[in-house]
Amino acid sequence: MDEILSYRQYVRPFYVMAKPAGARCNLRCTYCYYLEKSNLYPAAPAQTMSDELLERFIRDYIAAQAGDAVSFAWHGGETLLRSRDFYRRVIELQRRYADGRQIDNSIQTNGTLLDDAWCEFFRENGWLVKLIIDKIAVDFELQQLEIPR
Numbered sequence: 001m002d003e004i005l006s007y008r009q010y011v012r013p014f015y016v017m018a019k020p021a022g023a024r025c026n027l028r029c030t031y032c033y034y035l036e037k038s039n040l041y042p043a044a045p046a047q048t049m050s051d052e053l054l055e056r057f058i059r060d061y062i063a064a065q066a067g068d069a070v071s072f073a074w075h076g077g078e079t080l081l082r083s084r085d086f087y088r089r090v091i092e093l094q095r096r097y098a099d100g101r102q103i104d105n106s107i108q109t110n111g112t113l114l115d116d117a118w119c120e121f122f123r124e125n126g127w128l129v130k131l132i133i134d135k136i137a138v139d140f141e142l143q144q145l146e147i148p149r
């Protein structure tokens with residue numbers, strides 16, 4: 001019998017939202033369900049993903065995927081509280097562990113820290129940026145710009 005039994009057709013990709021800045025955010029929207037989360041880590045108030053954890057996450061997440069494409073989703077709190085050097089390290093590790101797979105990145109941000117340098121970084125690296133805009137964030141922006149509402 002030439003038929004080869006393969007389980008690959010039954011395996012589906014799965015997605016994990018990584019939170020490299022934990023629940024930290026530069027806004028404090030009254031309805032935010034992350035506000036109370038800062039109480040979860042009294043021993044680590046910075047809530048930042050360490051370099052060791054980042055490498056382990058990227059290596060194991062890629063290795064655990066069944067398909068040829070791997071999607072990373074970076075969420076907050078506010079993701080841009082981490083530096084561009086942090087995300088450059090992300091890209092470096094993804095290349096190291098890709099093993100021939102296509103890697104995609106999407107990142108969610110409230111947009112208040114976006115500037116030309118961030119936009120250039122995302123454009124250069126082909127990242128999908130999910131901009132979350134709501135009334136609170138818009139009010140914050142207008143306050144920063146001292147534009148009357």
Ligand code: SF4
Nearest residue numbers: 025027028029032110
């Ligand atoms: S922008 Fe999002 S993460 Fe930040 S305080 Fe508001 S709802 Fe929470």
